[in-house]
Amino acid sequence: MQTEVKTNSMTVAIADLAKEFELAPGQVTGVLDELGVAHDQSSVDVDDDTMAIVREGLTELIGSKEMSMARGRTPRDLASALGVSPPEVLKKLMSMGGATLTTTLKDEVTEKLVSSFGYAITWADSAKPKKAVVTARPEAKKSSGAQHRPPVVTIMGHVDHGKTSLLDYIRKANVAGKEHGGITQHIGAYQVELPEGRITFLDTPGHAAFTAMRARGAQVTDIAILVVAADDGIMPQTKEAISHAKNAGVPIIVAVNKIDRPDANPDKVIQQLPEFDIIPEQYGGQVIVCPVSAITGEGVPHLLEMILLQAGVMELTADPKGELKGTVIEAKLEKGRGPVATILVQEGTLHIGDALVVGSTFGRIKAMNDYLGEKLKDAGPSTPVEILGLSDVPAAGDVIEFEPDERSARAIADTRKEKVRTDSLSTADRGITLQELRARLSEGTTKDLNLIIKADVHGSVEAVRGMLEKIANEEVTVKIIYSAVGQITENDVLLASASNAIVVGFNVKPEGGAKKEAEKRKVEIRTYNIIYELIEDIEKAVKGMLEPKFEEQYLGTIEIRVRFQLSRKGIVAGCYVSDGKATRGCLCRVMRGNDQVFQGKISSLKHLKDDVKEVTVGMECGITFEGWEAFQEGDVINAYEMVLVNE
Numbered sequence: 263m264q265t266e267v268k269t270n271s272m273t274v275a276i277a278d279l280a281k282e283f284e285l286a287p288g289q290v291t292g293v294l295d296e297l298g299v300a301h302d303q304s305s306v307d308v309d310d311d312t313m314a315i316v317r318e319g320l321t322e323l324i325g326s327k328e329m330s331m332a333r334g335r336t337p338r339d340l341a342s343a344l345g346v347s348p349p350e351v352l353k354k355l356m357s358m359g360g361a362t363l364t365t366t367l368k369d370e371v372t373e374k375l376v377s378s379f380g381y382a383i384t385w386a387d388s389a390k391p392k393k394a395v396v397t398a399r400p401e402a403k404k405s406s407g408a409q410h411r412p413p414v415v416t417i418m419g420h421v422d423h424g425k426t427s428l429l430d431y432i433r434k435a436n437v438a439g440k441e442h443g444g445i446t447q448h449i450g451a452y453q454v455e456l457p458e459g460r461i462t463f464l465d466t467p468g469h470a471a472f473t474a475m476r477a478r479g480a481q482v483t484d485i486a487i488l489v490v491a492a493d494d495g496i497m498p499q500t501k502e503a504i505s506h507a508k509n510a511g512v513p514i515i516v517a518v519n520k521i522d523r524p525d526a527n528p529d530k531v532i533q534q535l536p537e538f539d540i541i542p543e544q545y546g547g548q549v550i551v552c553p554v555s556a557i558t559g560e561g562v563p564h565l566l567e568m569i570l571l572q573a574g575v576m577e578l579t580a581d582p583k584g585e586l587k588g589t590v591i592e593a594k595l596e597k598g599r600g601p602v603a604t605i606l607v608q609e610g611t612l613h614i615g616d617a618l619v620v621g622s623t624f625g626r627i628k629a630m631n632d633y634l635g636e637k638l639k640d641a642g643p644s645t646p647v648e649i650l651g652l653s654d655v656p657a658a659g660d661v662i663e664f665e666p667d668e669r670s671a672r673a674i675a676d677t678r679k680e681k682v683r684t685d686s687l688s689t690a691d692r693g694i695t696l697q698e699l700r701a702r703l704s705e706g707t708t709k710d711l712n713l714i715i716k717a718d719v720h721g722s723v724e725a726v727r728g729m730l731e732k733i734a735n736e737e738v739t740v741k742i743i744y745s746a747v748g749q750i751t752e753n754d755v756l757l758a759s760a761s762n763a764i765v766v767g768f769n770v771k772p773e774g775g776a777k778k779e780a781e782k783r784k785v786e787i788r789t790y791n792i793i794y795e796l797i798e799d800i801e802k803a804v805k806g807m808l809e810p811k812f813e814e815q816y817l818g819t820i821e822i823r824v825r826f827q828l829s830r831k832g833i834v835a836g837c838y839v840s841d842g843k844a845t846r847g848c849l850c851r852v853m854r855g856n857d858q859v860f861q862g863k864i865s866s867l868k869h870l871k872d873d874v875k876e877v878t879v880g881m882e883c884g885i886t887f888e889g890w891e892a893f894q895e896g897d898v899i900n901a902y903e904m905v906l907v908n909e
């Protein structure tokens with residue numbers, strides 16, 4: 263794994279450029295030719311600098327879009343001058359190597375940025391900065407009903423790296439309003455309110471919670487904050503968190519914590535990151551890295567700003583008037599209150615009095631509190647709430663659904679309970695076994711073999727990984743979702759379950775909890791002590807996954823000597839087998855000279871008066887073809903069959 267710190271080279275479609283500048287593709291290629299930039303009909307390969315020149319050229323061609331602005335502006339200024347949202351500018355900036363919203367931009371970066379929005383810049387006199395003048399830009403389209411919603415954030419990382427401290431600091435500094443005395447009711451999630459927007463934090467640090475929810479098919483997290491202690495660096499659970507987040511497709515923001523400590527070395531952490539495929543902005547990548555201290559609070563406001571920025575780039579929306587969608591974050595039975603569930607509303611709005619089905623339980627919302635313990639009447643998207651009134655305690659990850667009345671909610675919940683009893687496991691909850699994998703392959707429903715590798719020492723992890731990665735072929739991708747040193751844990755099983763993977767252990771065993779979880783979730787754990795056996799098994803699985811391949815195999819040559827009219831059976835070809843053989847039902851091509859006059863099946867085969875299965879060289883026989891009778895004397899039949907060639 264190396265780090266690329268070079269200018270990015272990219273392939274840009276001519277059609278995209280044409281669309282962006284509202285030009286004909288021919289006009290775009292014209293500009294490319296004029297600039298001497300090599301391209302083909304459909305795309306052009308360029309690095310950032312060339313791209314900026316190309317954009318300038320195209321801007322010049324369309325001519326009308328010009329803006330004037332003073333030097334030394336920030337991306338935020340640019341956004342308002344261009345009439346676009348700051349995240350839009352940031353997104354472009356990230357693709358150019360990255361910066362934060364408040365850094366002063368160099369002239370050439372500003373030019374590039376502005377031209378990427380289709381404008382040419384004229385520098386205003388920097389001594390007396392003018393307000394930027396921009397020609398009109400079409401309004402961005404907004405989908406109906408959908409509104410921006412706060413991002414939902416989970417904090418992950420190695421034990422003792424400061425996840426809890428960071429969550430606590432953020433809560434105290436931002437939500438625990440003075441009137442609440444800094445102590446808030448714990449409901450498993452909270453929201454912070456900043457001038458730029460709100461953020462919902464899931465207060466359930468730990469990868470198990472994250473993956474357990476995902477294993478149940480619920481994805482609630484939009485952004486993962488990876489906490490890495492600056493005095494300790496990347497540790498096993500950090501790696502695990504990276505795999506979990508990546509696998510869920512959740513963007514990561516790295517918080518390098520404990521920078522207040524004298525032995526802190528944040529730069530070292532940043533240098534370590536690319537090794538794990540996390541390319542920080544500093545290295546031209548897209549991952550935001552924020553040095554923080556959960557004790558002094560240094561850097562935390564910046565971290566929050568970056569979370570909102572990342573969220574802006576993701577354009578998270580939800581429709582408060584849409585169909586209700588929500589997920590249970592955690593739930594428990596409380597004395598005197600009954601079942602209490604923390605729910606994250608994802609779509610629509612939850613109202614007091616609503617009848618709900620929650621997993622296999624149901625109820626009517628009797629009371630609803632926010633994270634401060636304040637009573638709420640309704641709760642919209644990204645709002646975490648605590649609800650009372652369920653008949654039973656649901657499980658984390660259960661999905662909530664709205665029902666018109668309590669009776670129908672009960673009916674649905676009862677059916678589900680019954681179903682849970684009978685099949686004891688829902689399919690969403692299950693992993694996969696090698697055998698199932700083969701079956702799915704033959705159905706064509708899967709093409710990935712996902713693996714989690716655990717081994718006793720680093721060397722064997724690498725060895726197994728290396729060998730398994732080589733097994734892939736064009737049709738099946740062997741995807742190693744996660745590999746690490748150590749016993750097979752419950753977390754590994756959860757991750758496997760969430761991602762349809764098989765856990766492969768080399769010289770390690772599953773821990774007790776992992777075994778139980780694997781049985782419950784039907785995750786296959788395979789352990790080996792001999793590397794050769796491990797590889798062979800996976801190889802077999804991959805082969806089972808291949809599309810069956812058939813090849814034509816020659817059977818024989820038969821001459822048609824005469825046409826017989828049989829009263830009932832129609833017309834039969836009287837033949838002689840001059841080479842090899844033919845079988846009933848085999849395929850054939852009938853040739854007349856060099857022309858093929860038929861391709862299809864031999865439907866019946868007779869020798870003397872008897873139906874036979876096979877005729878061989880030197881025999882005379884009667885043949886009929888499936889759906890074809892137009893043969894002639896002298897036609898030649900080439901008989902063949904299709905055989906499976908996958909070894």
Ligand code: GDP
Pocket residue numbers: 419420421422423424425426427428467519520521522523554555556557558
């Ligand atoms: P978690 O296991 O990741 O939740 O870690 P904790 O939040 O429990 O923190 C582990 C230890 O590190 C505690 O003793 C914290 O006080 C300490 N700690 C956490 N963040 C910082 C920090 O920014 N600076 C310093 N000096 N100590 C920290």
